[in-house]
Amino acid sequence: IKAPQHTGLANPDGSITERLLRYYREVARGGPAMIVVEYAYVDNLAAKASPSQLGISRIDHITGLSLLADIIKANGAVASIQISHAGRQRFILEQPKAASDVPWPEITELGCPIPEPMTIAEIKDAVKAFGQAAARAQMAGFDMVEIHACHGYLISNFLSPYSNKRTDYYGGPFENRIRILLEIIQEIKAQV
Numbered sequence: 001i002k003a004p005q006h007t008g009l010a011n012p013d014g015s016i017t018e019r020l021l022r023y024y025r026e027v028a029r030g031g032p033a034m035i036v037v038e039y040a041y042v043d044n045l046a047a048k049a050s051p052s053q054l055g056i057s058r059i060d061h062i063t064g065l066s067l068l069a070d071i072i073k074a075n076g077a078v079a080s081i082q083i084s085h086a087g088r089q090r091f092i093l094e095q096p097k098a099a100s101d102v103p104w105p106e107i108t109e110l111g112c113p114i115p116e117p118m119t120i121a122e123i124k125d126a127v128k129a130f131g132q133a134a135a136r137a138q139m140a141g142f143d144m145v146e147i148h149a150c151h152g153y154l155i156s157n158f159l160s161p162y163s164n165k166r167t168d169y170y171g172g173p174f175e176n177r178i179r180i181l182l183e184i185i186q187e188i189k190a191q192v
Helices: 018-029 059-074 105-109 120-140 154-159 179-191
Strands: 034-041 078-084 144-147
Touching (some): 018 059, 059 078, 120 179
Parallel strands (some): 034 078
């Protein structure tokens, strides 16, 4: 399995480039059984983590993503894509949204603002965005999605008691901190 790794080869608007297609064509020709395409941001509000990150946030991303899925499958691999929300790990110096206002010191030192805690409405919107992204992945021909829920991005911001200082039903005990991930899984199942 080829694990997802950010290449920085997408256009600034998240769309596919010829260079990105060539890269994944060569990876697929190398013989992996499955390729998990690098993290793709799920919304245009706060999900994008880095410049030239792949997008899956809009309907107009589907055409390029479809070409990508086709190239991977034509070269013998299962096509998967990782869907993601930056949370507090946002490298583009725009306002991050996260579980709480706990900064990531290394990014804050570079000038990135301290994360703004998400409102309940913003959490619900992010959950819906993950489901919509999964539906777009399915429309584009991907065989599966991987939910990016680790090492500093949005979902891990909620899972960790270090970065989640909320006092509502998305914070505190583990059952509350895991709530966003369970809602995302339910939303993806509902949409696909």
